[in-house]
Amino acid sequence: MSAGHHQLYRAGDTPVHRLPPQCKLAAVAVFALVVVATPREWFAAFGAYALLLAGVAVTARVPAGSVLRRMVIEIPFVLFALAIPFIGTGERVQVAGLSLSLPGLWAAWNILAKATLGVVASILLAATTEPRMLLLGARRLRLPPMLVQIAMFMLRYMDVILEEMRRMRVARESRGFTARDARHIPVVARSAGALFIRSYERGERVHLAMLSRGYTGSMPVIQDLTPSAGQWLLAGTLPGAALALLLGTWGLRAMWGMS
Amino acid sequence: MTASLEVDRLAYAYPDGTQALFGVDLRIERGERVALLGPNGAGKTTLVMHLNGILTAGHGTVTVAGLPVSKDSLKEIRRRVGLVFQDPDDQLFMPTVRDDVAFGPANLGLRGEELQQRVKDALTRVGMLEAIDRPPHHLSFGQRRRVAVATVLAMEPEILVLDEPSSNLDPASRRELAEILRSLDVTVLMVTHDLPYALELCERSLILSGGVIAADGPTRTILSDAALLAGHRLELPYGFTVP
Numbered sequence: 212m213s214a215g216h217h218q219l220y221r222a223g224d225t226p227v228h229r230l231p232p233q234c235k236l237a238a239v240a241v242f243a244l245v246v247v248a249t250p251r252e253w254f255a256a257f258g259a260y261a262l263l264l265a266g267v268a269v270t271a272r273v274p275a276g277s278v279l280r281r282m283v284i285e286i287p288f289v290l291f292a293l294a295i296p297f298i299g300t301g302e303r304v305q306v307a308g309l310s311l312s313l314p315g316l317w318a319a320w321n322i323l324a325k326a327t328l329g330v331v332a333s334i335l336l337a338a339t340t341e342p343r344m345l346l347l348g349a350r351r352l353r354l355p356p357m358l359v360q361i362a363m364f365m366l367r368y369m370d371v372i373l374e375e376m377r378r379m380r381v382a383r384e385s386r387g388f389t390a391r392d393a394r395h396i397p398v399v400a401r402s403a404g405a406l407f408i409r410s411y412e413r414g415e416r417v418h419l420a421m422l423s424r425g426y427t428g429s430m431p432v433i434q435d436l437t438p439s440a441g442q443w444l445l446a447g448t449l450p451g452a453a454l455a456l457l458l459g460t461w462g463l464r465a466m467w468g469m470s
Numbered sequence: 471m472t473a474s475l476e477v478d479r480l481a482y483a484y485p486d487g488t489q490a491l492f493g494v495d496l497r498i499e500r501g502e503r504v505a506l507l508g509p510n511g512a513g514k515t516t517l518v519m520h521l522n523g524i525l526t527a528g529h530g531t532v533t534v535a536g537l538p539v540s541k542d543s544l545k546e547i548r549r550r551v552g553l554v555f556q557d558p559d560d561q562l563f564m565p566t567v568r569d570d571v572a573f574g575p576a577n578l579g580l581r582g583e584e585l586q587q588r589v590k591d592a593l594t595r596v597g598m599l600e601a602i603d604r605p606p607h608h609l610s611f612g613q614r615r616r617v618a619v620a621t622v623l624a625m626e627p628e629i630l631v632l633d634e635p636s637s638n639l640d641p642a643s644r645r646e647l648a649e650i651l652r653s654l655d656v657t658v659l660m661v662t663h664d665l666p667y668a669l670e671l672c673e674r675s676l677i678l679s680g681g682v683i684a685a686d687g688p689t690r691t692i693l694s695d696a697a698l699l700a701g702h703r704l705e706l707p708y709g710f711t712v713p
């Protein structure tokens with residue numbers, strides 16, 4: 212019962228790792244907003260954002276290879292983006308004998324560039340922040356406490372539930388059952404129902420255990436994570452630089468009379 | 471001196487009408503270790519749930535170190551009564567051992583260094599300090615049960631109540647837990663089917679049967695009375711005789 216869902220995190224002791232989680236969450240959110248707000252024709256700005264992220268990765272000692280491996284979650288976006296130039300309408304261009312839609316190409320580039328920057332920023336966040344710290348950070352940023360608590364229990368009970376599922380499967384199979392075709396769906400569905408009831412009952416027992424230790428509806432503050440001004444400043448480097456780039460580019464273009 | 475725990479004519483029926491307790495009387499002095507024995511369905515868990523106000527008495531009273539259990543005293547009662555549940559996975563719900571042990575005292579208002587010290591002390595008492603930053607699900611079952619004990623010790627309870635503490639433990643973990651329980655200087659009420667464990671740890675035993683206390687006396691005397699045990703569906707393990 213290994214903790215497969217913790218694999219995004221890479222333990223370390225760098226300035227990025229040490230930042231309080233809510234600073235990093237806020238930094239990534241603002242960075243993503245700046246990226247999204249950047250007009251798609253400003254190629255140089257996107258290149259500069261990528262360099263900024265590379266700087267964060269170097270500081271956090273997160274190797275490029277591990278970032279790339281984690282980028283598989285972006286594949287659905289990539290496939291979607293690749294389809295657009297073919298199905299898009301409007302003016303068409305010929306590339307290597309293929310007729311592609313020009314607005315489609317722009318749209319694909321827009322999605323790919325922005326999604327990639329956002330995904331890499333999130334990967335860096337997850338690689339340098341333990342999942343439970345992310346949740347504490349989310350709580351400090353005043354995200355809905357109920358959602359944060361649910362996520363916290365998922366984090367804690369994922370393995371317990373997976374283990375229960377595994378035991379039920381072993382129990383089925385040791386009595387000669389293997390799910391092979393559609394006729395077996397009712398059996399598996401009944402197991403799923405039993406699993407749901409077990410999880411529900413566990414939830415009730417956990418609730419009693421929480422009440423027994425003085426729970427009154429909100430999670431107590433266990434670690435004080437109040438960031439210093441310096442930590443906010445440090446976390447602000449990434450979105451700050453990106454914002455400066457965006458505004459700077461915009462200013463320069465206005466001065467040169469480009470739109 | 472006021473008793474650690476006093477239960478007076480406690481009766482309770484579940485909402486569906488099942489009458490589980492029919493008037494339970496018991497008194498446990500400070501520093502005693504008492505075993506609560508009884509067959510399945512005797513009402514042991516129901517009784518335990520009354521001790522910290524999870525269930526509210528239909529009739530009768532529960533008093534912890536002089537304070538009656540009531541709606542207004544719940545917060546203090548839950549500090550005084552440390553309940554260790556049967557399945558440590560129910561008890562350990564936080565992502566790390568440190569957060570879990572801190573949960574109770576943090577609810578009591580402790581913060582910062584004082585809170586961290588409380589956590590370390592409690593883990594030291596159960597010999598689990600080195601696991602402080604590990605997630606509970608990476609510990610063995612026996613270790614999880616010890617951490618579960620620490621989560622309530624951290625609240626500095628007046629009385630520790632354990633529901634089936636030796637269930638699912640291998641012999642070594644069972645012995646280690648016994649050593650820990652013996653080393654603690656708190657009042658203990660231990661619910662169990664494990665009669666040798668009761669004999670090892672508790673001088674005094676109660677038998678709860680059919681929703682009333684059917685026997686109360688020295689554990690050795692109770693376990694030597696074969697007719698009494700048989701009358702309440704309790705059995706010593708094969709080959710075991712009270713020494």
Ligand SMILES: Nc1ncnc2c1ncn2[C@@H]1O[C@H](COP(=O)(O)OP(=O)(O)O)[C@@H](O)[C@H]1O
Nearest residue numbers: 484486488490509510511512513514515516517
């Ligand atoms: N939630 C419930 N609703 C109705 N009856 C219950 C409930 N829980 C327990 N009981 C009944 O109350 C009696 C005492 O149960 P319990 O306290 O769990 O016994 P023990 O822990 O000694 O095995 C049993 O007859 C049981 O069926």
Ligand SMILES: [Mg+2]
Nearest residue numbers: 514515516633
């Ligand atoms: Mg029970």
